[in-house]
Amino acid sequence: MKVEPFLVAVPQADLDDLRARLGRTRWPDELPGVGDEFGVPxxxxxxxxxxxxxxxxxxxxxxxxxxxxxxxxxxxxxRIHFLHVRSPRPDALPLVLTHGWPGSVVEFLDVIGPLSVDFHLVVPSIPGWGFSGPTRERGWDVDRVARAWAELMRGLGYRRYGAQGGDWGASVSRALSQHDADHVVGVHLNYLPTPRLPGDPDSARLTPGDQERLAQTEAYLRDQPAVRLVNGTRPQTPAYALNDSPVGLLAWLLDPMTMWAARDFPISPDRVLTNVTLFWLTGTAGTAPRLHRETGGPRSWHTVQPVGVLVLPEDITRPVRSYAERRLPIARWTEADRGGHFPGLEVPELLAADIRAFFLDLGGR
Known part of the structure; x- marks a missing residue:
């Protein structure tokens, strides 16, 4: 595997074009007093x-x-782009951290510092995202991404490593635990939907809190947000607008970020805009959703390694522990006191602490 150093160096002309397009925005109309009922205000x-x-x-x-x-x-x-931050500890356990949508590697910028004290970090951009560029052929689903990550870790010389992710990153991490089971030592997830499956205890036997979680999960899976439906069916159609209008791209990505983050939206404007600008400058706003179209419905991956789960109280779904334990070998379960779907952007200190505790408990040093 040939690996080449990479530096971000955006031409000034691209930034000037972005600023000019922002100045020429044709703003849409909005009904008075509707708040966010019709979309992002x-x-x-x-x-x-x-x-x-x-x-x-x-x-x-x-x-x-x-x-x-x-x-x-x-x-x-x-093409695969990745950050590779080595710990000062030569015997540190490597971790591969996988982002989701509408995020990017920007999701992990605030956890790299604290985690790299104890772990070697590999933070790739999923094919279709950012500096990995657009996919060039069909077939890049979650399983193919996981196999690529296994090859990436082998190419970097890592024979024993952990996997972490939320959103699509959770799916990739679980798939990786199956496709490279001999080398993945554990999986840490901050997103784990647990709809009721055949053989699960009847919902009437759950606590009221777990009944609420189950209802939330089933409602979300039944009534998918419009952006997820479009991504999973016709991602090419909005790509024309998203690749041409920076404000259109901003609204498209901000809408799910606002719906899925905690109510007080503890993500700084600059972090939001760095994520959006990364999509804009790389022209990947329309190519990243191909993963959703290619992957299709929910998958089930056989995981034998220990699994850590961080539950965020304001996430779009929250797992039912008794159901999760029927599906996965849960070794650590943490109920956070704050945070939504993007813990790396909202509560990075909580995310980093839970990842560290989980993998160090596995003998990660």
Missing amino acids: LARVRELADHWRHRYDWRAAEAELNSHPQFVTEIDGQ
Whole structure:
């Protein structure tokens, strides 16, 4: 596997074009007094777009990304971009951290520092996202991504490692635990839907709190948000607008981030805009959702390694522990006191602490 160093170096002309497009935005109409019932509110998008145009500093974000060693390689015909941050401990356990949608590697920027004290970190961009660029052929589903990660870790010389993720990252991590079972020592998840499956105890036997969790999960899976339905069926159609209008892209990504984060939205405007700008500058807003279209319905991966679960109280679904324990070898279960679907952006200190505790308990040093 040939690995080449990579630095983010966006041409100034691209940033000038972005600023000019923001200045030419054709703003849509909005019904008075509807709040967020019809979608992300106009005032919220206007405020962030103004910050994006006049005050947001991509060069500072670029410097932060470049403060971590980055590389590109090719696996299975696909360019793969990844951050590779080695711990000062030579015997540290390697971890591969996988992001989700509508996130990116930006989700992990605030946990790299604390985690790299004890672990070697590999943080790849899923094919279709960011500097991994668009996928060039069909078939890049979760299982193929997991196999690519297994090859990436082998190519880096890691024969024993852990996997972590939420959203799509949780699915990739679980698939990786199956496809590279001899080398994955444990899996840490911060997202684990647990709808009732045949053989599970009847919901009437659950506690009232677990009944609420089950109802929340089944309602979410039954009534998928519009963005998820579009991503899973017709991702090419919105790609034309998302690749042409930065404000359109901002609203498209901000809507699920707002719905799925905690109610007080503890994600800074600059982190939101770094994530959105990464999609914009790489032209991958329309290519990242191909993973959803390619993967299709829910998968079941056989996991034999210990599993740690961090439950965020305001996530879009919260797992029922008794159901989770029927499916996975749960070794650690943490109920956080705050946070939503994006813990790396919302409560990075809680996420880093739980990842560290789980993998150190496995003998990660």
